[in-house]
Amino acid sequence: MRTLRPALIAALLGAAMLATPARAAEAEAALPSLNWSFSGLFGTIDRAAAQRGFQIYDSVCSNCHSLKQAYYRDLAGIGLNEEQIKAIAASKTVPDIDEAGQPTERPALASDHFRAPFANDRAARAANNGGLPPDLSVITKAREGGANYIYGILTGYDDPPAGFHLMEGMHYNKYFPGNQIAMIPPLQDGTVTYTDGTINSLNQEARDVVTFLTFIANPELEQRHRMGVRVVLFLLFLTGLSYAVKRKLWADVEH
């Protein structure tokens, strides 16, 4: 009992903590669970997948979704070099004010934020049948289920079951809360042609773009994991050391 007590308390606390992100059980299907390169203590960003994912964002998602917290220079984190980044940035235009104080557009620099597809939310709604395509900067952190959820949405389009009432302009999606999503199915088999010869199946495309979006949401991920491993190893060593000192010091005390 004496030794059980701390364990019991730890278990109770752990249970309480696990219960916190309570996901309301609704009509949606259980999310797929993929083996991501970035999960786990030693997880890293799969650079090839993230680069293919950027290609998808650039040619598909960016027509409606902004990525306003990210800079073009961030692409260095998925393995692009300075020349490539400059070229990508230069191919976009961003709003600016000219010498005469008038609004103008200029080619983007590596230090610019990603170009937003619409000038403001109202313009975005007007172009999208009243729906507002969310900014994707932290999307994998902003949804219950994270990367698996985004992957699920991209691959979860299906024909509605018999008797399901689908509203005008909506699409059936297995994983979306309420199963009705305004976004048209953005990816199909062969939506993009990969330059590295990877087979462009829907699942592959979804996996790649989710890897890219996870990187954008957590640009510090690899540094954080590397530092974490070192910190924890050091602390384990320090714990052992301090415990040895404590044992030696207390050896003579009757307690």
Next chain:
Amino acid sequence: MVGLHESDIKNPLLRWVDTRLPVISLLQKEYAVFPTPKNFNYFWAFGGLAMVNLMIMLATGIFLAMSYTPHVGMAFDSVERIMRDVNYGWLLRYAHANGASMFFIVVYVHVFRGLYYGSYKAPRELLWMLGVVILLLMMATAFMGYVLPWGQMSFWGATVITNLFSAIPVVGEPIVHLLWGGFSVANPTLNRFFSLHYLLPFVIVGVVFLHVVALHITGSNNPLGIEPKGPQDTLPFHPYYTVKDSVAICVYFIVFAMLVFFFPNALGHPDNYIPANPLVTPTHIVPEWYFLPFYAILRAVPSKLGGVALMFGAILVLFVLPWLDTSPVRSAKFRPLYRIFFWFLVIACVALGFAGANPPEGIWVPIGRIGTAYYFFHFLVLLPLLGRFERPLPLPESISRPVLGGGALPDGAAARPMETV
């Protein structure tokens, strides 16, 4: 008494200081030679851990405030800028956000340790009450801190919690408008919450100081719940407990580091990565995990005022706990019935946490109600009665001669008849 302090410090410079301002003597007395019961278990490290945690929160918070903008249009983006552009900003922010969770874990263990070993009983009533004040201040600070990133849960959490005050008759409405700085949660609310979130931690530091002063007057309680009878029962705080606490601090940092580096968002709510939008209500508004039991108590009765009264009552009852518990025996070790009911209380609190995390429907409604009922029954009915009807086990003669537990006794001591209460 006016006059220079008589210092026995050898170093002339330190001696010069110490005779005029005897801080070194004070530290020597209160932290080096301070006689401390020699039978602490590791639960006694949690007070020190809470102190370390408070310092981490202050340090990370001060640096975060250098890069944060308390404006409804900029707060969310400024937090993302901290995460992306400030050197090690992600580390500061994740340490601060998870530091809040660690703080509550540590403090809740500290509180339940006090409950189990009767640390609130005479002469430590005021020490305990100051602790409850610290807990209240921590809750206010944590709540306002959660509002600052101005995500969806920030905004809607602030709306729900500030609205609670409107349940108070007559003065409720004006209080809410005062909290908001207007007629809804908006920019003035964010501004004053930022100001108060920066102020309150320093108030906590002040009350912690009083808490520690009170502790050093009464001395610490210990797992046996009996006062030290003499020098054979105590050890100097340094090096014995500085070293033992170091072990605890290392383990604490391992847990903390696991959260910060590998699961930084596990205890947060994903909706708080969506910028605040007053026009879109999240499906389920839930507070941070450490408020969930109180949130469940709030929702336990179908009356706004009743719920608010119960929620604040759940904290207020702790203030009078030293007088509700009528048993003269402190430690649950010697209280066969209290020892069982203590775990009932723990289970009730955990169950309330689950009830608070889930929408108030189905099985969670009765669980929330039974948990709430037991919480108040435990403090208001059970503890006053237990003291009268419970037969405590015989107490040991002293810390160094525990008659129970089978520790090796010095020759000749074993034959002594045990004293009973």
